[in-house]
Structure formats: structure tokens, C-alpha cells
Amino acid sequence: IFIPYIFLMRYSSSGNKHGFIDREEECEGADGWTKSYWLGLILMGLRGMSFRTTSLLMPLYLVETYPVDLIWAGYLTTIMLTAGLVGEMLASWLSDKLNRRVPFLVVSTGLATPALLLLNYSLSEGALIATLIVVGFFFYLGVPANTAYLTEVSPRANRGLAFGLLFSIGAIPGAISPIIFGFIGDSYGLPASILFLVVTTTLATIVSLFMRDANSTKPTNESKLYEDSTAPIE
Numbered sequence: 001i002f003i004p005y006i007f008l009m010r011y012s013s014s015g016n017k018h019g020f021i022d023r024e025e026e027c028e029g030a031d032g033w034t035k036s037y038w039l040g041l042i043l044m045g046l047r048g049m050s051f052r053t054t055s056l057l058m059p060l061y062l063v064e065t066y067p068v069d070l071i072w073a074g075y076l077t078t079i080m081l082t083a084g085l086v087g088e089m090l091a092s093w094l095s096d097k098l099n100r101r102v103p104f105l106v107v108s109t110g111l112a113t114p115a116l117l118l119l120n121y122s123l124s125e126g127a128l129i130a131t132l133i134v135v136g137f138f139f140y141l142g143v144p145a146n147t148a149y150l151t152e153v154s155p156r157a158n159r160g161l162a163f164g165l166l167f168s169i170g171a172i173p174g175a176i177s178p179i180i181f182g183f184i185g186d187s188y189g190l191p192a193s194i195l196f197l198v199v200t201t202t203l204a205t206i207v208s209l210f211m212r213d214a215n216s217t218k219p220t221n222e223s224k225l226y227e228d229s230t231a232p233i234e
Contacts, residue, residue: 036153037162039211041170046204047109047146048174050197053181054135064190066128080132084140092144101149105208108142113201120191152214
């Protein structure tokens, strides 16, 4: 698991060419409470609803909907989460490489939504596995970009309070979504519960379309020449 991350970390830090390193000034955060932060807070709540529910209740849904036992449902859920791990590794490196966050958020829920909807249809075993891979890969694709984006748009003078709001108020929808999922399933059937998740991811996609990337780095147009540490100073 850690070997791909180590490779990406080494690759991303090897940006010097011909003995020069470009210095960059990291983002210090926003000047105050901006619209981008509040949109990020709403997005975190919406993403958390489907994120928590798919992670916790997918085995139950598969057992109740498809002719699989609980062990096989666990294997299928593991496949979905493993695909998510690959998506996270790819997005964490690529979003830094492109210096973009919002496109990953749009693509994440935008492509996970139709895949979630497909779960309501009678899928063959191969199609079910492919659908779960798409759900896991694209939904988790937005996790690193979302965290980085929230860091960049949080007010630098109140960053502790900002993250306190994100992980308290922003996490409440995700905490209660499994209850809502179960209530809808008992009242109207599990296909209706999946539609509930589709609605949340659709709303998350719409919110992300109104978000704008923050400038995570600012070039200073300075370069530093490597010097031999053993050379005498003149």
C-alpha cells in the first residue's frame, strides 16, 4: 500500500532540472470567511452522506438485493474500497501536479452518481464488480482534492475554528445518513435508498460546479543554483 505513495512522493519532489530549483510560496489561506469556504462546507456535508453510507452499508445492500452471501458481499465491498485507494493515490499526485482541485471534485461525484444508479438494475456478476469499481474509484478520487481545497480556502486567522466547523457541522449529515438510508429502505425499499444517495451526489456535483480553485501556490520568479558545499566562498 505504501510503496506507490513513496514512489509518488519521490517523483513529485524531483522537480529540479539543470541544477536549478524554482522556489514557490505556499498558500497562506483566505483573508476571511469566503463563499468558497461555505460552499466547501456544504459539499463536505453532501459528500459525507453518500461516503458514510456506501462504506458502512454496502455489504447489507448487496446481500439484500443480489444473490450473494455476506462473505461474498464483503469481498465485493473490499474491491470497491481498493479501487477507491487507487483513485486517492492518483488524485493526490495529479491534483498537485496540475495545481487544480475543483475539477476532481466535479468528476468525482459526477461519475459516481450514474454508477450508483446502476446498482438498482439487475446486473450480472461482472457488471456488478465493474460498477463497484467505478463507484469506489471516482468517489474516493475527490477525497484528497477536497481536503486540499478546504485547507486553501479556510481563513488563515481562524483556521482552527474553520476546521472545527468542517469536522462537526460538516460531518453531521454523514453521521445521520445511514439512519435515513435505513428508514427509506424500510419504508419504500432499498432501491429508494439508492435513489437517496443519487440525489445527494447529484447535489454535491451541482455545488462543486459553483466552486473555484484557490491559488494553492504563488511563484516568486526566484531560482536557486546548486553550489558545491565544499567549494570555497569568494
